[in-house]
Amino acid sequence: MTREEIYDKVKAVLVDALGVDEEEVKPESVIRDDLGAESIDFLDIMFRLEKSFNIKIPRGELMPENLVSDPTLVQDGKVTPKGIALLKEKMPFSDNISEFEKDPELEKMSKLFTVNMIVNFVEWKLANPTVETAAPTEFPSNTPPSSNP
Amino acid sequence: MRWIWIDKFVEFNSRQSAIAQKNVSLAEEHLHDLYPLFPIMPHSLIVEGMAQTSGILVGEARNFEEKVILAKIGKATFHRLVRPGETITYYAKIDQLNEQGASITGTVKVEDDLVAEIELMFSHIDQNMAGLEFPEHNFVFTEQFTELLKTYKFRSTVKI
Secondary structure, eight states: OOHHHHHHHHHHHHHHHHOOOGGGOOTTOBTTTTTOOOHHHHHHHHHHHHHHHTBOOOTTSSSOOSSTTOTTTEETTEEOHHHHHHHHHHOTTOSOHHHHHHSOBGGGGGGGOBHHHHHHHHHHHHHOTTOOBOOTTOOOOSSOOOSOO | OOOOOOOEEEEEETTTEEEEEEEOOTTOGGGGSSSTTSOOOOHHHHHHHHHHHHHHHHHHHTTTOSOEEEEEEEEEEEOSOOOTTOEEEEEEEEEEEOSSEEEEEEEEEETTEEEEEEEEEEEEHHHHOTTOOOOSSOSSSOHHHHHHHHHHHHHHHOOO
16 A cells, blocks of 8 residues: 555545544644544544544554653653653654654643654564554453343 | 433343334423524434443443443434424444443434444543553442333333
């Protein structure tokens, strides 16, 4: 799949998930600030990406979790050098981390999540040999479904 | 009044799909509120019926241990009105399900007539709302809803 094809499908995902017009979606658009995404929309976007590209996105892969709750990663509202290093490690598909590093205020972290970042992520995911195939109705659980709730 | 917008399950495939039905009766007050002298089942309550059908499907997948809330209506396209005396059938299918939530594709029919196409997304709120605290008990799946699922299981095992 070419990058252009990936971009077109990502754009379609964002149009459907966020109810924005195609013209509003540009490579540099920030998902939250420019396209108006709210926190719950990110789960919707992940579901739609999985379906559209037949990939499985493990929790925390697209967006690292628990960053804020770890004081070694965030202090006084700023991401620490250790936090930046973690972001670089966990988000090799983001091309804005170096820019963010200059002024790593937590509030500005949403600017990392651009349309281009998602395209990079999908491209990286498709190229990664460890990519899992999506299993639409399966998920890991130690709890068997109840037969008598 | 009880906030239950399906009468029974007629099919239930754990983690996959469910079919539920609701009989629409002229005796129901809400039918008369939209258009005087032209009672119809409100579209919003048809969406709620689909949300209850698929919400129970999503909840059962994790043994009703998650607090499953309707997070998003991705699509709700209506093709026809529903009138008193008709039976609504909700067909819900899980598209995706993980520890954070689920997405559902649903169709609504009266007999073979397509009434609506609905896509919903559900969130397991304890998994997604970091920092916010909710009551420990599962306030979503009250006995009212878990009893609904028994309508299907009970029917399938009891012979008269």
